[in-house]
Amino acid sequence: MALRITVIGAGPGGYTAAFDAAKRGAEVTLVESKWLGGTCLNCGCIPTKTLKSSAEVLENIRRAAEFGVKNEGTPSVDMPAVIARKRKVTETLCGGLEKSCAKLKVKVVMGRGQVVSASLVKVTMPDGSVQDVEGDRVIIATGSNVLNLPSMPVDGKYILSSDDALELDHLPARLVIVGGGVVGTELAFIFRTFGSEVTIVEGQNRLLPVPSVDEEMSRLLLREARKKGIKVELARTVNSTKVEDGKVYADLGPSPFLAPELVPASAKKPATLEADCIFMTIGRVANSNGLGLAEAGIATDKRGYITVNDHLETSVPGVYAIGDILGPARIMLAHMASAEAHVAVANIFGASETPNYDVVPSGIFSSPEIGDVGLTEAQARDKGFDVITSEFQFRELGKAQAMGELPGVFKLVADKASGRLLGAHFAGAHATDLIAECVLALQMGATVADIAGTIHAHPTLAEGVMEAAANMAE
Known part of the structure; x- marks a missing residue:
């Protein structure tokens, strides 16, 4: 009898695990609560790169004269058309995943999965009914969600999450981006090219304050950002926001994340930024609501991320976890989730593999x-x-x-x-x-x-x- 594997979450980790297991002869059920492709395909990697491609075309048109090409008129961005193209790209790729599921006989169940044990997952369907999915092993690949702060409540109009930003069908004249990490930096260059006045507020003392990014790359990017007219407020945080007369105001203060001597005098002075909207790009949280982790006895860390052993097995034998749901203690990248998927599936089939976290590339699509x-x-x-x-x-x-x-x-x-x-x-x-x-x-x-x-x-x-x-x- 074929091994039965239930995969919860259809992002890069989940669908890779499902396809790999199916190719090995397993009977696979893929449970997804929202959309095939997960964050990466629907509101992350692919949408941002699609918008960046539009920004690059616009920038190249503006530079046409440098290459001896005449360009009559003034090029500008058509945001509804940009968003329409982004959706078409996503739909095309989602369609490809659907075809792969059909070809490999992966059963897709749309609903929210709850782990009971390695042999049972309960799925709450959109109509509220519950479907039992029985099996032999479970792989959790539910990923992460955007982090929201009480001081900056996301309303989808004036204060937007990164997900909201990728659906924005109009161009804000003035934009504040809270967080100068990967997502914030990418969006800053895209919207600056489109024509927005952009200010990045970052609590650390450099752009891209990510351990894997060499400080020299951060300095170079800061220089190029300023050349393009992007304002950057380092060593500052947003203490509060308010909406008034169709504008949003952000009150800045010195960063509490740095030692006082590392905060320059200019960053210690109170300041208020006025904008049409604010993008919140400050981090991610575990997407574990409704998974039933505590009830199933699946151990997590203090932030709610699942803990696993070297072979990606959780505290419950037969239940594995991969991707962003493992948190920043590992590497939260789409291609790492895919790599972990292969390891988890191999181990389910009797191997004793461990992921290699020492050789993992990172790509940041700034400019x-x-x-x-x-x-x-x-x-x-x-x-x-x-x-x-x-x-x-x-x-x-x-x-x-x-x-x-x-x-x-x-x-x-x-x-x-x-x-x-x-x-x-x-x-x-x-x-x-x-x-x-x-x-x-x-x-x-x-x-x-x-x-x-x-x-x-x-x-x-x-x-x-x-x-x-x-x-x-x-």
Whole structure:
């Protein structure tokens, strides 16, 4: 008899697990409360990149004269059309998932799943009825939701979540983005290109205050943001908001997350920002409502994220968890959820695999883009490595000059004694694609000499990786 596996959540982790298990011969039921594709496909990765593509087209049209192309008239963004295209892209990809489910005979049940045990999941259907799904194993992949704060209650009109921002069918003249992390930064560049006046408020003392992002990339992005007219308020937080006469006002104060000596005097002065709307992009929370974790005996941490062992099994034997529901103690990225899916399914079928969290690329779709993998320079030093670094500027590449994409840098981090690559951090055009070479290099334990000795096509942006490696290998 085929192994019966119930997967709760149809995002990148969930549908990958379902497809993998089905290909191995399991009888799979995929339970989803809202939409196939989850956050990534419907209100995350894909929608933001679709909007960014519209912003890039608009920017290229505005720059047409630089390339000897005449452009009559003034280009502008048509927000309803942008949103319509975004929805079409999402619908196309969702349709592809539906076809894959049908092809692999994955049974899709639309409803909210509650784990009772490894052998039973109760699903509350849209009409309120409850359906029992029996099986042998369960994989929880319900992901995360946007975080809201009482001081800035999301109303969908003046104070918007990142989900709301991706459905905005008009262009706000003045926009405040609370949070200078990945989502906030991406939205800032998109809406600035569309024509909004944008101010980012970030509680830390740099943009992209993410451990995996090298501080040099943060400095470069801050410089480029200001060049594009994006205002950035670092070391500040929003203490309160109010809506009055069709505008929203945000009162700023010094960040409580930094030691007083790290807060500049300018950030200690009270200030009020007036805007048409505020985007809240301050973090995520576990999507665990109604899952019945406590009742089933599934352990969580103090923030409600599920805890698992090295093989992704929860405290209840036969119940596994993957993706964002594991929280920031792991890596909350769509491709990591997919990788964890393969590990969990393999272990259900008798393997003893563990996810590799040391070689996980990250792509940030700001302007310029940022791609990174492995250790930052600071992380490598903290781990005791005798570190050597090398950089190569985008503007030194013939392809970058031809494209008119000059801002950017390739930075490699390596162990001085062995030359082994420890990390790679790129900022510039197509950095999110270019990082893949160094992901493979790290996976294989390559040295910078290996990269420098690999012939790269000319003229390409990828030559910058080779040049940075060659500078280090000399």
